[in-house]
Amino acid sequence: MRRASLLLLAAVAALPGCGGPLLFAELQVPELRVTLPEQAFPASDTTNPADWCALVQDPSTPCVQRTLDYDLGGPVPILNERGVTYDLRLEDVAIILSASQAGTDLTGVKYASLLVLADPTDPSSGTVIASYVRPPNAAPSRSIGVTGNSNLDLGPYLRTGILPVRVEVTFDAPTPAFLADVAAGFSLEVKLDWGSLL
């Protein structure tokens, strides 16, 4: 029995060497949905170059863009704490015309893509994390829904809890400016290493 006691004590003493931190807390949120309501998208025929996806606009398939900030540090303040690591995945995105946009639909949207920006000031630093291609003979619709690329960890793209995202919409039919709710579903795992704070 004495021997068993010593073996158990040795096992306990060896616990810190198992790999992960001995003192930790982990929050898992399988579904974290953030909706940015009434985001203004320019019309397909906008003449403001700042709204264009590229320096030169193709008149037959004009492309407009919006940069959105998903502030995840607000609802999950621990993201901004010291000793925290996290894994953030995009599960799905939906662009839904706001209720005030009666009589409008998104039939003219040929493509849409969502890019996450490594450098918020550099549009070319984007990585596509979700994309939409209008199916053939699609019925008029007030929303676009796409599945996100959940293989990409968006954690490295967070800046002080904010995920900068660029939405690019390509049209093949004239579409007026519209307001849309942009809803993104994420899965989130946050890990706090208590030991590093002691």
Add this chain to the structure above:
Amino acid sequence: MRSVPVLACAALCLAAAGVRADDDPAATAATRARDAGRREAPPRWGLLAGAGFPEGIAADAVFRPVSDVRLFAGPMWNWVGWGVQGGVTLVPWHLGVSPVLSLEGGRYFKADARFLAGNAGGIPAEVKPLLGSVSYDYGSLRVGVEIGSRDAFAISVLAGLSYVSLTASGTSTTTVTTSGGQTATVTFTDPRLRGTMPSVKAGVQLWF
């Protein structure tokens, strides 16, 4: 002179007791055998009442298969709900103050903890929808001391580390103003919290 009969009576009683003890060797042997038996085989069954973190309040039946090992199991309560827990305690040697090593685990069943939201419990009211069905599992490894007899009554104090896994089922929706000044609607669904944390336990043990 009245005290003479009293003293005589007391002397007779003492003498009689001495004769009984001397004259009944079987009783003496039985007493010795019982004492020896106690030294070799302490009581196998007992009760343990304890309180600590993260288990709350617990009451256990204790079984001692061998002298140094105790197995215990029983219900627990934490003001929100009920659970069950059990474990094994190792007492490598017995003194007036004995070292104790304990490994235990338990599960709290789903309970409604919404009363903790708001001013009453200090948990933000926005989280209330997530507290309708809360449960958690835990495992603890602790060391401590036990003060008292291994055969009758003892108190124990232990400290160590616990692993806790908490699940909250439900959906909470809040509207927040982001750092950029825009409004966002945020929905959390079925969050789960797990981690390790310091834990303590104090208990009272009775053997019979």
